[in-house]
C-alpha cells in the first residue's frame with residue numbers, strides 16, 4: 001500500500017463518520033471500526049500503542065504516559081492498522097522515531113493525520129496563517145494534535161514554498177516539501193547531516209535561537225541553483241531528542257531560475273509526498 005491509498009481510505013472513513021467540527025472526536029471513529037480504547041499507564045516509554053483483534057472486534061491500547069495529543073494520534077494510527085489491514089512493524093526504533101520507519105508505519109501515520117487534521121477544516125486555516133512555529137502551535141492546539149503531526153501536515157497542505165524537517169542526532173530523518181517547492185525541485189536529502197551553522201544545528205546543540213533566521217537556500221536544498229534566502233525556525237523537543245524545523249521563502253516567493261541555467265525543466269517530479277489535494281471518494285462507495 002502507498003500513502004495516497006492510505007490517505008484516501010482515511011478520507012472515506014471521515015466521510016462515513018461525518019465529522020462536522022474540530023477537534024475531531026475519537027469516539028465515533030472507534031464505534032464505526034468496532035474498536036474499544038484502553039489506556040495503559042504501565043507501558044514502556046518507547047512504545048506508543050498497539051491493537052489486538054478478535055472475532056472482528058478490536059482493542060486499541062495507548063500509552064497513558066504520552067501527552068493527550070500523542071494518544072489521539074496513536075489511536076488513529078492504530079485504527080489505520082485495523083482499517084488498512086496493515087500489520088504493525090513497531091519493533092526496533094522508538095515509536096516516535098523516523099529512523100528506519102517502515103512503509104506500513106508511514107501509511108498508518110498518513111492515515112492518522114488525515115483524520116486528526118481533516119483537509120476540509122485544516123486547509124482554510126493553513127491558508128490564512130502566517131508561516132512559523134507560532135502558527136503550528138496555534139493549529140496544534142485547535143486540532144488537539146502534536147506540533148510534529150501539525151507541522152508535517154502544514155507543509156503538505158500549504159500553497160506557500162515551505163518545508164518541514166524532523167532531525168534526530170544531527171541527521172535529517174523526515175522531510176515534507178510543499179507542492180510549490182517540489183514544483184521547482186527543491187529537495188532535502190533524508191539522512192544528510194543538519195547543515196552546520198543553521199538554527200536547527202544550533203538549537204540541537206542546546207543554544208538558544210529566537211525568531212526565524214535567514215539562511216541561504218542552497219545550504220538546505222540539494223543542487224539548488226536559484227539562490228535566495230530562506231527563513232528558518234527550529235524547535236528542540238527534549239522528550240524525543242528531536243528537532244523540528246520550518247523553512248520557507250519570505251513573501252511566499254521562490255527566486256526565479258537563473259536564465260543561464262538550462263538544465264532541467266520545472267514541473268512535477270511525481271514524488272511521493274502528498275500535497276493534500278486528494279480526490280474525495282466517489283459517491284458510489286459511500287455508505
Ligand SMILES: [Zn+2]
Pocket residue numbers: 077081088089090104105108
Ligand atoms: Zn504502527
